[in-house]
Amino acid sequence: MVIGLVIPQNLKMPVQGATAADYHPNSFWFYPWGKSITHKGVDIFAKKGTPIHSAVRGIVLYSGSIKTGGNVVLILGPKWRLHYYAHLDQITTAPYGFVSQNTQIGTVGNSGNAIGKPAHLHYSIFTLLPYPWRIDSSPQGWKKMLYLNPIEYF
Ligand SMILES: [Zn+2]
Numbered sequence: 838m839v840i841g842l843v844i845p846q847n848l849k850m851p852v853q854g855a856t857a858a859d860y861h862p863n864s865f866w867f868y869p870w871g872k873s874i875t876h877k878g879v880d881i882f883a884k885k886g887t888p889i890h891s892a893v894r895g896i897v898l899y900s901g902s903i904k905t906g907g908n909v910v911l912i913l914g915p916k917w918r919l920h921y922y923a924h925l926d927q928i929t930t931a932p933y934g935f936v937s938q939n940t941q942i943g944t945v946g947n948s949g950n951a952i953g954k955p956a957h958l959h960y961s962i963f964t965l966l967p968y969p970w971r972i973d974s975s976p977q978g979w980k981k982m983l984y985l986n987p988i989e990y991f
Pocket residue numbers: 876878879880958959960
């Protein structure tokens with residue numbers, strides 16, 4: 838069972854046309870990161886309006902507007918992992934719909950606390966099954982049992 842959990846998932850780069858040049862290799866767990874203390878995802882920069890596709894197949898649990906994330910989409914994918922997309926310009930999906938890696942869920946923007954900053958997608962992967970062996974001594978290192986580094990899967 839443990840082996841099943843550590844097999845890499847098949848992730849599709851969610852920002853259309855983006856490459857490794859469009860995010861910082863140390864974006865994940867960047868410190869210090871304001872109120873969040875550490876940055877629990879990756880920021881992928883692209884022109885405002887660039888299409889965003891789901892990185893995995895799954896079901897949309899939430900799409901809407903929240904204070905810090907702005908326009909956000911939350912998708913439950915394989916292995917009980919939640920995929921969080923934030924700062925969208927437009928949302929083009931709705932809750933309880935099934936998505937594939939070909940489904941456009943929105944466009945890149947700078948909504949929420951990214952207003953005034955360059956447009957980018959904040960993308961996080963949160964596992965509902967904790968991976969305690971990933972805990973390390975970095976700031977908030979215990980939370981690494983819950984947040985996975987998307988860059989490892991691109
Ligand atoms: Zn971010």
